[in-house]
Amino acid sequence: QVQLVQSGAEVKKPGASVRVSCKASGYTFTNYGIGWVRQAPGQGLEWMGWINGIANYAQKLQGRVTMTTDTSTSTAYMDLRSLRSDDTAVYYCARQERVSAAHDYWGQGTLVTVSS
């Protein structure tokens, strides 16, 4: 069965960086993209970007976010730099259908807390 397992919760200080990993199993990793979505406390879903061979990022995160994949381990990574308090959120990875961009399987989420 398809599974996406994310790394554990993180607490970071403002200005620091964070890496969230997302290990995929149960399907051919290279046949799908990986999207990243975050959700601030009590807020809605915010698209961050996707990677499907090449990466595409939300304009508001350009310059602070990098998404990569390691096909040898079927793992995707999301790096976010220069963290601010408003980056505090649950970060989700999701398998992404290439044609329609639907996110059909999601990771469990990773809470990133940015606090001094």
Added chain:
Amino acid sequence: SYELTQPLSVSVALGQTARITCGGNHIGGKNVHWYQQRPGQAPVLVIYRDSNRPSGIPERFSGSNSGNTATLTISRAQGGDEAEYYCHVWDTYTEIFGPGTRVTVL
């Protein structure tokens, strides 16, 4: 930039039908996906490409899309359908989520 609108909340009586709308300019020309998110859980895809149900999603969930409005319909609503529902589209290398609709089953 492209924007989506959703009602803040929808209430439905147990066993009745709930309709959740997602408004956007010429949204009928785009693929619309819908997600259900229960509190404390990750989103779940319930409708993709306007009207298709993933395996495991009950037939009670259906979708349509035309003109400037896409609609998610929940028939014979159950208590387990109480959740936040988000629409989602892809537009020119950008993805947009709607603001979400809270569905309450009375």
